[in-house]
Every structure is written in C-alpha cells, then in structure tokens.
Amino acid sequence: MRWAIVRFPGSNCDEDARFAFERAGMEAEFVWHTERELKGFDGVFLPGGFSYGDYLRAGALAAKSPIMEEVRRFAREGRYVIGVCNGFQVLTEAGLLPGALLANLNLHFTCKWVGVRVERNDLPFTRRYEKGQVLRLPIAHAEGRYYADPETLSRLEGEGLILFRYAPLKGEEDYNPNGSLLDIAGIVNEGGNVLGMMPHPERAVDEVLGGTDGLPLFLGLKEGR
Amino acid sequence: MRYQATILIELKEGILDPQGRAVEGVLKGLGHEVEAVRVGKVLEVVFPASGEAEAREKAQAMARLLANPVMETWTLEALKPL
Numbered sequence: 001m002r003w004a005i006v007r008f009p010g011s012n013c014d015e016d017a018r019f020a021f022e023r024a025g026m027e028a029e030f031v032w033h034t035e036r037e038l039k040g041f042d043g044v045f046l047p048g049g050f051s052y053g054d055y056l057r058a059g060a061l062a063a064k065s066p067i068m069e070e071v072r073r074f075a076r077e078g079r080y081v082i083g084v085c086n087g088f089q090v091l092t093e094a095g096l097l098p099g100a101l102l103a104n105l106n107l108h109f110t111c112k113w114v115g116v117r118v119e120r121n122d123l124p125f126t127r128r129y130e131k132g133q134v135l136r137l138p139i140a141h142a143e144g145r146y147y148a149d150p151e152t153l154s155r156l157e158g159e160g161l162i163l164f165r166y167a168p169l170k171g172e173e174d175y176n177p178n179g180s181l182l183d184i185a186g187i188v189n190e191g192g193n194v195l196g197m198m199p200h201p202e203r204a205v206d207e208v209l210g211g212t213d214g215l216p217l218f219l220g221l222k223e224g225r
Numbered sequence: 226m227r228y229q230a231t232i233l234i235e236l237k238e239g240i241l242d243p244q245g246r247a248v249e250g251v252l253k254g255l256g257h258e259v260e261a262v263r264v265g266k267v268l269e270v271v272f273p274a275s276g277e278a279e280a281r282e283k284a285q286a287m288a289r290l291l292a293n294p295v296m297e298t299w300t301l302e303a304l305k306p307l
Contacts, residue, residue: 056266056291057293060291060293064290092295093293098295099295100293100295100296102236102240102241102296103243103244104243105241105243106243107243107244107247147240147295147296148295149295179241
C-alpha cells in the first residue's frame with residue numbers, strides 16, 4: 001500500500017508520518033500541495049503543522065490548495081484520507097468532514113500526552129484496537145476544540161461517526177484538553193474512509209518516541225479493506 | 226476602476242470566544258466596565274471592478290470563500306472606489 005503525504009507550506013509532521021507508514025511496512029512519498037494529481041497512491045495523509053502559518057484560520061488556506069480537488073476525489077472514491085491535527089483542520093475547512101476546530105478553551109498551545117478512547121473497531125483505522133480501549137497519544141495544538149451545531153453532533157453520535165474521544169488515563173476528571181464538544185478527538189465520514197483526528201498517532205509508533213499506541217492504526221491500514 | 230472592500234468576519238453568536246474572554250478580563254482588570262468582548266477579523270481587499278455593482282458582487286463572493294460558515298458570519302462593512 002502506497003501513501004501520499006501532502007506537504008503544505010508550514011507542514012511539520014510530514015517526516016513523522018512517513019516514519020510511521022514505513023514502520024508499519026507501507027510506502028509513503030511526499031507530494032507538494034500545488035500538485036493536481038495523485039497517481040499510483042492508495043491513500044493520502046494530511047500531516048500536522050501550521051499550514052500557511054495558521055493565517056485566517058488553522059487549515060483555511062491549505063484547504064483551497066490545488067491538491068485538495070484530488071483529495072476530494074480520493075474521498076469520493078472511497079479511498080483512504082487521513083488528516084491529523086492541522087490535517088484535521090484542513091479536512092473540516094475543505095468540507096470533507098463536518099464541524100470546525102476552534103481555539104482551545106484555555107487559550108494555550110497544549111502539548112502533552114492524553115487518553116484517547118477507541119469508540120468502534122470495525123474500521124481499518126481501528127481494527128487492531130479493542131473497542132473501548134484507551135490509548136495514550138500526544139497532542140500539540142492551539143485550535144483543537146471540536147465544534148459543530150447540535151444537529152450535526154447528534155448525527156455524528158447517532159451514526160457512530162465519532163471514532164475517538166478524549167478519556168481519562170488515570171481516572172482524572174479534567175481529561176478533555178481543549179473543550180471539544182462530546183469530548184470528540186476524531187471523527188470519520190459516512191463512508192468510513194475519511195478520518196480526522198487531533199491526537200498524533202504517527203508520533204507514537206516507537207518506544208523511543210514515548211509510546212507505541214499509534215502504531216496499530218497504521219498496521220490496521222496495511223491490511224486493506 | 227479599483228475598489229477596496231472591508232470584510233468583517235466574526236464568530237457566530239453563541240459560540241464561546243476565548244480570545245474575547247481574555248481581552249474582556251484584561252479590560253476589567255484595568256478598571257473598565259465591560260459587559261462582553263468578541264474578537265473578529267477585518268480583511269481589506271483591493272481589487273479591480275467595472276463599477277459598484279460588480280465590486281459588491283466580487284467582494285461578497287470572496288467573503289463567502291474566506292469565512293467558514295460552520296462557525297463564522299461575514300459582513301461587507303464598507304466598499305469604496307480608490
């Protein structure tokens with residue numbers, strides 16, 4: 001399985017993503033955001049970082065990049081599209097996932113390890129996890145507060161599109177790091193092929209990085225549909 | 226002709242604005258009587274147009290593109306020929 005990792009001006013988790021794909025036994029290549037075609041790729045990954053310096057809004061300007069038409073096609077055709085952190089912001093700004101990511105309630109850039117509960121494990125992204133398993137993953141963002149209107153939230157809940165939720169690691173009460181509604185940390189589209197999440201699984205694929213709870217996400221993708 | 230459009234982008238009413246809250250706290254700390262503060266963005270765009278009607282249409286099209294309808298509203302605050 002061959003992955004395209006899109007580089008926007010300001011992306012900075014691109015190398016981490018490639019490391020994770022390779023660690024899981026897949027191929028990954030960088031693609032500059034002005035490209036219009038993604039030939040020979042099975043999936044596309046939008047990495048974390050600060051595309052266009054987060055100007056206007058995080059992910060807003062990157063969402064208008066030429067490559068995004070091709071990302072839309074991937075999403076439509078049922079191929080995998082993953083956006084992590086800034087990539088998640090790009091996916092919501094592009095309308096490929098519902099809702100928006102607003103400034104953290106505490107107004108801080110928050111960089112720490114958090115608990116992330118797996119809400120369902122019948123998708124390739126999570127098939128290597130147990131349902132209800134709480135992962136330990138890093139976050140690093142200033143605008144990660146998931147917001148959507150009440151109708152969208154109830155649709156996400158009702159259709160099981162919330163894939164990851166913040167959860168206590170050690171029973172702590174204050175486990176939601178940014179004020180996300182419904183403790184949402186990651187969602188998928190109706191087709192189950194487009195994933196957006198704020199925590200960084202690609203930064204947790206080796207003990208030397210501080211944890212390996214992100215690796216099964218990539219291993220699950222390797223198995224295909 | 227050239228026109229300058231001033232576009233105001235604000236968070237929708239009811240969406241918590243932590244930036245506004247922070248500014249509010251500072252103003253209150255300085256002794257000002259403040260009920261609420263909301264922080265928005267002002268964009269000044271200069272562009273060519275044949276007349277005011279076309280300029281208005283172009284400015285509105287750009288504003289729709291630049292504001293995120295999920296969480297924001299936009300207003301064309303001003304439009305002036307340069």
